[in-house]
Amino acid sequence: MPELPEVEVTRRSFRDAIVGARVQSVRMGKPLRWPLGVEPQALAGRVVQEVRRRGKYLLVDLDAGMLLLHLGMSGSLRFAPEQGAAGVHDHFDMQTDHGMLRLHDPRRFGAVVHVTGEEDPLAHKLLDGLGMEPLDPASFRLERFAAGLQASRTPIKQLLLGGKLVVGVGNIYASEVLFLARIDPQLPAREVGPRKVRRLFDGIREVLALAVAQGGTTLRDFSSADGMPGHFQLQAKVYGRDGQPCVGCGRPIRMLRQGQRSTYFCAHCQK
DNA sequence: CGTGGCTCCTGTTAGC
DNA sequence: TGCTAACAGGAGCCAC
Numbered sequence: 001m002p003e004l005p006e007v008e009v010t011r012r013s014f015r016d017a018i019v020g021a022r023v024q025s026v027r028m029g030k031p032l033r034w035p036l037g038v039e040p041q042a043l044a045g046r047v048v049q050e051v052r053r054r055g056k057y058l059l060v061d062l063d064a065g066m067l068l069l070h071l072g073m074s075g076s077l078r079f080a081p082e083q084g085a086a087g088v089h090d091h092f093d094m095q096t097d098h099g100m101l102r103l104h105d106p107r108r109f110g111a112v113v114h115v116t117g118e119e120d121p122l123a124h125k126l127l128d129g130l131g132m133e134p135l136d137p138a139s140f141r142l143e144r145f146a147a148g149l150q151a152s153r154t155p156i157k158q159l160l161l162g163g164k165l166v167v168g169v170g171n172i173y174a175s176e177v178l179f180l181a182r183i184d185p186q187l188p189a190r191e192v193g194p195r196k197v198r199r200l201f202d203g204i205r206e207v208l209a210l211a212v213a214q215g216g217t218t219l220r221d222f223s224s225a226d227g228m229p230g231h232f233q234l235q236a237k238v239y240g241r242d243g244q245p246c247v248g249c250g251r252p253i254r255m256l257r258q259g260q261r262s263t264y265f266c267a268h269c270q271k
Numbered sequence: 272c273g274t275g276g277c278t279c280c281t282g283t284t285a286g287c
Numbered sequence: 288t289g290c291t292a293a294c295a296g297g298a299g300c301c302a303c
Contacts, residue, residue: 003296033279033299056297073297074281089281107280109297126299154274163298170296222296239296259275262294 002071004134004168005211006222006230007056010071013224014079014101015051021098022047023062029091032103033072033111037122038065043114048096055130055167065116068126072109078102079225101225131165134204135212140166146197149189156192156200157185158259169204172239173211175264177203179238184270185263186256238264 002010026040046062053059058077060067071077081099092103092112103112115123131148133139148165149156157178160169169177178185181199183192192200216222216230223229237247242255246266256263 006296030280033297070297072279073295105280106282107295107297109279152273158275161297172296260277261297 002056002075002222003170003173004056004208006216007058007071007168008053008135008212009216009224009230010077011051011053011058013226013228014077017226018048018060018079018096018098018101019050020048021096024095024097026095027086027093029086029089029093030108032091032105032108033070034113036112036114038114043094054127054133055163056170057127065114066118066120066123068111068113068115068123069103070111071103072105072107072111074107075103075105075110076223077225078104078227080227129164131163131167134166134168134208140201140205142198142201145201146194149192149197152189154189155186155258156183156189157263159189160204161259161261166204168208171261172236173204173207175239176236177207179265179270180207182270184267185258185265236264238266240264 023043023046026043028036028040043062046064049061049063051058051060056070058069060069069077079099079101083093083100083102086093086102087104089106090102090104091108094101103110113122117123132141132144145166149159152159154162157174159165160174160177161171175185177200180203181196183196183200214230215228216224238253241253241264243252245251246253246269248266248269251266251268253264254267
């Protein structure tokens, strides 16, 4: 469900409401990707200072320590003054004096981990290798992006998905952005020419920024932590359109597998 | 070290 | 209609 825009929209939707809240209790459901790393009740009394985002991780700063939160493939967050009884897929409930933060995650690829701070070894392990932030002009630099492509033989689609060069481009946006930039997803990154590099760089920024501005949502249902639905109807030009006519040339869109993930593209428009 | 494949888990959908 | 298999928006881990 969540690529960068959805994670960022989620962050914005509950940040103001939760900052200053004091934790009263924490309930865990079934195991998520990793153990919480602390006894849930040990979080009682902590006060939320800030909610930040790094890649697709949400960082919830407490007055002591920090929570790293990831939505995985199927996770969603909800923050509200009142929440109903926990359902079978609600695996993390943090009750505060401002309301409850709840993670709903059927597949449980998501995570909630407590670390002592930015210097915690686990925080380093999870965050250190992350690439540039595409929505932060100070981070996402054309020269660094171009150099990163130049240094890799990996097919460009997989390099984008990997998150080590630039974060937040998920499987849908990877296909869409490559279509917009007219680049063959199978092309080794170092063979992407300067003009295409430029188009790709601009495309990533523009598409992600637009999606955030319009409240997230890619293909299916998504709602932010305050329950508002997104308004961004990404009408996918290639994703999920195997066999259907390309909006550019009318030839059939093709699907292929790259690293166990599907890629959609137009072999005529993208070369 | 860069790279590719496997893996975690459950729900939905396509196909027989 | 019912069963089964394939597939799903992520990313860490491990073997080459």
